[in-house]
Amino acid sequence: MSTNSPNRPAAPSGPNGPEVERFLRYLSLERGRAANTLIAYRRDLESYEEFLHTRGVSDLAQVSREDVTDFATGLTGSSRSVQRRLSSIRSFHRYLVESGRTDHNPAAEVKGPQQPGRLPKALGVHQVSALLESVSGDDTLSLRDRALLEMLYGTGARVSEIVDLALDDVSGSDAKSPEVIRLIGKGDKERIVPLGSKARDALEAYVVRSRPVLARKARRSTPAVFLGARGGQLSRQSVWLILRARAHAAGISDALSPHTLRHSCATHLIAGGADIRVVQELLGHQSVQTTQIYTKVTIDSLRDVYYSAHPRATG
Template sequence: MVTAYLDHLAVERGTARNTLDSYARDLRRYTEHLARAGIEDFRRVGEADVAGFGAALREGDDEHPPLAASSAARALVAVRGLHRFAHLDGITDDDPAREVRPPAAAKRLPKALPVDDVLRLLNMPPAEGERALRDRALLELLYSTGARISEAVGLDLDDMDARDRTALLDGKGGKQRLVPVGKPAVAALEAYLVRARPALAARGGGTGTAALFLNARGGRLSRQGAWQVLKTNAERAGISASVSPHTLRHSFATHLLEGGADVRVVQELLGHASVTTTQVYTLVTVNTLREIYAHAHPRALG
């Protein structure tokens, strides 16, 4: 039956060879699982047998390591397709896999820094030189606006309005958004623009004239360069948590929600097309509340 199903996918559905190979491996593991349970006839398979295979995928066995939720879900999709094919083709009387749902992939929660770590990062004693002023301005802007690093390094001088304390960011899909900039970030930017940027620009002979943030050679600061600024300064501040290009963006969103901001406002500030994308941050804040509750409430564990 497995061969007939794979032939059906190849001929009738035009399924790609890589997908067919993956399904073949998944279904071979499924038939081996059934054989170990003493089931050789697909007409004897019940819903519990299919669900048991799903559990075995996640737990692993003597011959196979545990699968991640995404891989286990793919295998169960193959099994569900096989049983549906068998039922529709009249090979079996029913479809035992119909109600068995693939495991949901675990949500990858964004990792935000605690507020104290962010303040330690931003309040470090300033280092000497033009790049130190630039770094401070960049870090303040990232945390103040929630901008992606690519959006921050893409800023031109005309995109900043210090008097109105706003920045015009070019987001994904060419969508622009105007975001507020906090006073500390504006102050850091003004210090950089007056005391550091002219010297950096002179080294480039005008190559990065329009760019807000310049590298040591006077050109536009790259995304990789900005990431290194974040990483280097996090180490200087003694922050042990790993940082990524999105660390301050995640921290911005999480701290806003923990402070009571509406999720749709945060959605607009982050430039998310859908509020669903932003709602992952609400899971972080709920987890934080749950942890505090468990430690603080005398009857939380009762």
């Protein structure tokens, strides 16, 4: 995303506005941050600029740890939201130090509120199997929906990565589905992920037999793999609706989202003995710490099974 887009919000008008703009350009051009991430950073830094103005601080080199602590204390919202906004401030000050504009990072040691240890929602293996096997029709939309759900679970991809998937990303040299596909993740980062036999068969059936039927309904062609009933690129919201409808038909009452299948894929891989670094690469996580939460999911699951099954675990 170019920070010079005419559609972006106006640059901060305070004395630190130019530094904010340079930081956003750095995030966009050198770090490859996504458009939505840049918008969030801009919003966070604008509120920070206003806070510093109320304290009479116009020189970023004079910002103290107390200033940042007071700013963090005044933030409202969920602990996760506060932590994200504080992270923006830390990154900004770290950039200022690394670029030689200031000599210290006053935000480095400022801690936000503790986040509750929420675990990602994951379906059991039998639930995923029931969901996928329930989409067994041979009609156009059933072939599409089976391929869509197999791909979400089989690759652990984000819903945005699946809807943006192009035919060139999934076409092998023999015009059949390959054993690996290309995904474009956050920050336009490309990664190659394997495609299991179930997902590969479902994808091939859809692309050969169903997609051409849908494509003929479109006003103009699109390279997107997954198409809606009118032939246009399938939207993220449509994927949500498809998943919920298919889950309901399969008798699954849990509230599901496409991310549930991503979480399920990762959890089942870890439980099956996959190396955490491999899972990190598969999911496109920037940090392995993000991936490590799935090890806790697996440990908790093992603990539950142990206490319910071992004759001397309780009592």
